[in-house]
Amino acid sequence: MSAAETPTTERLSRERILDAATRIVDEEGPKGLSMRRLAQELDVWPMSVYRYFQDKAELVDAVVDRATADIGEQSTAGGSWKGRLRSLLRETRAALAAQPAEFRVRFTAADSSPAALRVTEAGLADLREGGFSQEAAGACWRALLAYTIGFAGLAEVDEDEFDRGLRVLLDGLEAELGAGD
Amino acid sequence: MSAAETPTTERLSRERILDAATRIVDEEGPKGLSMRRLAQELDVWPMSVYRYFQDKAELVDAVVDRATADIGEQSTAGGSWKGRLRSLLRETRAALAAQPAEFRVRFTAADSSPAALRVTEAGLADLREGGFSQEAAGACWRALLAYTIGFAGLAEVDEDEFDRGLRVLLDGLEAELGAGD
DNA sequence: ACCTGAACACCGTTCAAGT
DNA sequence: ACCTGAACACCGTTCAAGT
Numbered sequence: 001m002s003a004a005e006t007p008t009t010e011r012l013s014r015e016r017i018l019d020a021a022t023r024i025v026d027e028e029g030p031k032g033l034s035m036r037r038l039a040q041e042l043d044v045w046p047m048s049v050y051r052y053f054q055d056k057a058e059l060v061d062a063v064v065d066r067a068t069a070d071i072g073e074q075s076t077a078g079g080s081w082k083g084r085l086r087s088l089l090r091e092t093r094a095a096l097a098a099q100p101a102e103f104r105v106r107f108t109a110a111d112s113s114p115a116a117l118r119v120t121e122a123g124l125a126d127l128r129e130g131g132f133s134q135e136a137a138g139a140c141w142r143a144l145l146a147y148t149i150g151f152a153g154l155a156e157v158d159e160d161e162f163d164r165g166l167r168v169l170l171d172g173l174e175a176e177l178g179a180g181d
Numbered sequence: 182m183s184a185a186e187t188p189t190t191e192r193l194s195r196e197r198i199l200d201a202a203t204r205i206v207d208e209e210g211p212k213g214l215s216m217r218r219l220a221q222e223l224d225v226w227p228m229s230v231y232r233y234f235q236d237k238a239e240l241v242d243a244v245v246d247r248a249t250a251d252i253g254e255q256s257t258a259g260g261s262w263k264g265r266l267r268s269l270l271r272e273t274r275a276a277l278a279a280q281p282a283e284f285r286v287r288f289t290a291a292d293s294s295p296a297a298l299r300v301t302e303a304g305l306a307d308l309r310e311g312g313f314s315q316e317a318a319g320a321c322w323r324a325l326l327a328y329t330i331g332f333a334g335l336a337e338v339d340e341d342e343f344d345r346g347l348r349v350l351l352d353g354l355e356a357e358l359g360a361g362d
Numbered sequence: 363a364c365c366t367g368a369a370c371a372c373c374g375t376t377c378a379a380g381t
Numbered sequence: 382a383c384c385t386g387a388a389c390a391c392c393g394t395t396c397a398a399g400t
Contacts, residue, residue: 035374045385047375056374101286109282110336142335143328143346150331154323155291165324168353169346176349216393226366228394237393366399373392380385 012044014052014062021063030100033060061113064106068095068115072122082174085126086166089148092119093162096152108149120145136177143173193225195233195243202244211281214241242294245287249276249296253303263355266307267347270329273300274343277333289330301326317358324354 020041024033035056039046053059071091079087096104107116120141127137147169151162201222205214216237220227234240252272260268277285288297301322308318328350332343 034372036372047385050375051384101290102283105282105286105334108334108336139342139345142332142342143349146331146335146346147324147328147350148331149334150327150329151323153286153289153330154327155289161320161323164320164357165327165350165354168324168357169328169350172349172353173346176345215391217391228366231394232365364400366397368395368397370395371393374390376387376389378385378387381383 012042012048012052017042017049017052017059018062018066021059022067025063025100025103030102033063035059060103061106061109064099064103065113065115067099067103068092068107068113068119071095071115071119081126081129082170085123085130085144086163086170088119088122088126089144089166090159090163092145093148093152096149097157101153104149104152108145130174132177140173140177144169193223193229193233198223198230198233198240199243199247202240203248206244206281206284211283214244216240241284242287242290245280245284246294246296248280248284249273249288249294249300252276252296252300262307262310263351266304266311266325267344267351269300269303269307270325270347271340271344273326274329274333277330278338282334285330285333289326311355313358321354321358325350 017038021033021038024037024041028037035049036046038059039049042049049059053062072088074087074091096107099107107113112120123141123144124137127140128134132140144166147166148162151157151165198219202214202219205218205222209218216230217227219240220230223230230240234243253269255268255272277288280288288294293301304322304325305318308321309315313321325347328347329343332338332346
């Protein structure tokens with residue numbers, strides 16, 4: 001009993017905390033997530049969470065980061081650069097649309113999440129492969145990302161409608177910035 | 182003294198409350214706006230504000246609505262439908278970019294603000310004038326609005342870059358949806 | 363009927379006291 | 382050194398008691 005303990009509850013960890021936080025947000029909405037409610041869900045003292053996250057803001061950022069962490073995993077494989085890029089942005093829209101609006105804004109915060117940085121790097125790589133200069137790729141990416149994030153916030157959304165607009169924007173940007181300029 | 186009072190502070194009103202709320206948000210950020218802080222700023226009991234706004238959510242919506250209420254006032258005059266539309270969206274982007282991210286999401290909430298509805302109606306009217314069918318105008322508007330709102334959330338923004346992307350998107354949508362389909 | 367202000371049920375976070 | 386839990390400084394909002 002003293003040598004080999006079998007704890008009734010697993011040891012606390014960032015992973016377990018994020019699981020619980022995500023569960024609360026899914027079931028009770030973003031306003032339901034408080035440090036105290038979270039501690040209760042984990043059967044832990046309120047202050048214990050602060051061992052793993054500096055404050056609530058850091059926790060929320062981690063929740064959003066994890067919810068968007070696997071964007072682009074599906075579609076790094078073959079196909080044209082344009083196809084990959086559209087697939088990347090479709091995944092981005094879907095992942096962001098699944099987040100509550102209050103949390104979604106954290107994805108494009110000034111101090112971007114690791115997930116957001118990875119998505120941006122993947123997108124820029126695709127655009128460079130498509131013949132855009134570094135500067136043109138940057139401008140093009142911001143336009144595509146703006147469209148995607150904005151669409152994620154619209155109600156009654158239609159996946160096909162998103163894709164049609166995305167194609168129009170991408171083709172137009174390619175015609176304007178891809179070859180000449 | 183008893184017949185004609187000269188009150189040291191003006192009577193409370195929605196207008197005065199929104200002035201104070203906007204001032205607090207400008208000076209102390211969105212997190213600084215609390216019902217209690219607002220009451221203090223107005224030199225009033227905390228509960229007095231509830232005579233004019235049902236709850237804090239309604240107050241915040243009213244703040245955002247007022248901050249976006251004069252979008253489109255400048256540009257309803259002459260020019261092509263495309264020029265008017267671009268001007269409308271430029272104003273929309275600027276007004277939204279001036280709002281804190283936490284408040285910005287309320288502009289496109291499911292129960293849209295009066296200001297958002299007016300902007301949408303103006304945009305749709307421009308698109309109909311440009312030859313879009315009602316259905317095509319709806320899809321086109323959602324794409325343009327998504328792009329605009331998304332851009333409003335991006336850091337280190339360039340007005341010209343916004344405008345270039347907007348023109349690309351609008352021209353592309355016109356080519357795709359305006360004439361045929 | 364209206365307005366007051368005390369009170370309720372929460373927050374995030376600090377910090378002194380214990381182990 | 383680490384963990385606890387009491388305490389601080391707030392919240393939004395309800396509601397009974399006063400006028």
